[in-house]
Amino acid sequence: MEKATRFTLRVKITVVIFLVLFFLPIYTGLTDNGFYLDLVNRLMILAIAAASLNLILGHGGMISFGHAAYLGIGAYCVGIPAYYGVDNGPLQIFLAVAASGIFALITGAICLRTKGVYFIMITMAFTQMVFFGFVSVEEYGGDDGLVIDTRSNFGSFINIEDNINLYYFILISLIICLFLIHKITKSRFGLVIEGSRSNEQRMRSIGFDTYRYRLICYVIAGCICGYAGALLGNFTNFISPEMMDWAASGELIFMVILGGTGSLLGPVFGAAAFVILEEWLSSLTLYWHFIFGALLIMVVLFARGGISGIVTYLGNRKQ
Amino acid sequence: MDWVLFVTQILNGLQLGVLLFLLASGLTLIFGIMDFVNLAHGSLYMIGAYFCGTFTDITDSFFYGIILAIPATAVVGVIVEIIIIRRLYSQDHLDHVLATFGLILCFDALVHFAWGPEGMAIPLPAILDGQIEILPDIVFPTFRLLIITTGLTLAIILYLVITRTRSGMLIRAGASNRTMIGALGIDIKTLFTLVFGAGAAMAGLAGMMISPITEASIGMGNDIIIVAFVVIIIGGIGSVKGAFIAAILVGFIDTMGRSFLDTFLKLLLSAESAETAAPALSAMLIYILMATILIFRPQGLFPPRGR
DSSP: OHHHHHHHHHHHHHHHHHHHHHHHHHHHHHHTOHHHHHHHHHHHHHHHHHHHHHIIIIITOOOOSOTHHHHHHHHHHHHHHHHTTOOBHHHHHHHHHHHHHHHHHHHHHHHTTSOHHHHHHHHHHHHHHHHHHHHTOGGGTGGGOEEOOSOOBOTTSOOTTSHHHHHHHHHHHHHHHHHHHHHHHHSHHHHHHHHHHHOHHHHHHHTOOHHHHHHHHHHHHHHHHHHHHHHHHHHHSEEOGGGGSHHHHHHHHHHHHHHOTTSSSHHHHHHHHHHHHHHHHHHHOTTHHHHHHHHHHHHHHHOTTHHHHHHHHHHHHHO | OOHHHHHHHHHHHHHHHHHHHHHHHHHHHHHHHHOOOOTTHHHHHHHHHHHHHHHHHHHSOHHHHHHHHHHHHHHHHHHHHHHTGGGGTTSOHHHHHHHHHHHHHHHHHHHHHHHOSSOBOOOOOTTTSSEEEEETTEEEEHHHHHHHHHHHHHHHHHHHHHHHSHHHHHHHHHHHOHHHHHHTTOOHHHHHHHHHHHHHHHHHHHHHHHHHHHOBOTTHHHHHHHHHHHHHHHHOTTOHHHHHHHHHHHHHHHHHHHHHHHHHHHHHSOHHHHHHHHHHHHHHHHHHHHHHHHHHOTTOSSOOSOO
């Protein structure tokens, strides 16, 4: 009984969210309000990134404080080819996913040899390395960033130069990524990952090479986030190393925790809450970072389940 | 090779190294004893610089500015420890990271509110503003020399405190077994607070010493704190000796990489590709160093015993 009510509330909310997302462009088209479309685009891209982070952080217990690196790598994989006049969409996406995967494989192989605080700090340091790497490459704008003149070209399949098309492209990407992550977490592979979070020693003694499983999981998360980065590059038409500033990685973790680590939609809630809060607070006061920071501390001290936990709580209470 | 430049860069590397040590020693002590990850350590570095600027303005003397700013930063550290950090010790590392990330945002906003968005230049007194000829033909700014001597002196004092005094003994005991020293009747809570305050004071001092060169600015701590992390990872988290050696190593390698890597690469590559590769590579050098060391020693160079 208890489980059933929680399930329905969850499903109801999910359906409502995706219906709203699906019809939003019609509303913004009628009211001629492109601002909300942009806001939701950003929200959905960050939701993909946060969901990929949740795969390693929530399910795998790997606290990566450098996940924004993949957003940057993905975006640069759109920007750098575009800089040379190559706007082939599938190629750019492939580059973004492949480059992120390779970076995740190399850094993950080193990071995953360590544990706990070392892991947090090393992931952070590697991202900072990429950050400084791009800052010092003058050819691609360095510190100032790089303007992307043309969005990815998918030929006759879809023309994302049009904002509405881009919106649906991102929405469908979000759904596919969430579905993919759902499948991964429910698979045997996902269970091994989950198991090595709660008791790695036991998993190893059963005979699983947890290092290899975790590394693969780390690479998958990197690839998905790299894809989100490619979308982000297309959406903003501008890339700068600031996208992978370590504050950006911190914000991604915040989204995951704010939404709640346990569930599939948690990161989506988290990203939504983050983007809306940011927009709202920054319109209120110049010093909105203070409120933001204080909120973060409050969440850690008093609301560990995040938004998803609150939904579960309400679902349980209603029965 | 240009020897004058070489010696100057060695000194610059040493200067960066001792600054990193001031930051890293606090970080590594706080982690070693309390098992606490403090991302906001860089904010104390920033607060120290701003305090120093304000006190220098009021007293009209850089020395008084520093003398007043050190305890002030320590007090800020102690207050933060008592209000927020203390509640976090029992939680996991993810919570530490998130809460202290929140603290950074708060500190940055507070500094923005109190001192405005622009940086704050801190004038040096005339005695320190000149240069000294340390070797024939080699002149070096007096103030940078002072930073090096202060940093090295503090390193020695810290070493003596930790190895020779009773509080140092408690710190070492706390680092190897917290529960045990609690059971022996030591007031760990106060010990934690004091160590946190001392760490804050050292981070603040580092900020005070760099600010006349770079000026105090919002977010100044956020970049250097990652380098300080690299330092304590290389040194072995929890080890002050490791932090010292790694800080000097990182300081040297970073400075040398930035000045000589292009010359070195030109021996291997064409001049043009060396010009493009050198800046990117030298910016990444310390991270590559960290990765290499971790491949062979996942716990860093001097992992503390007993955990």
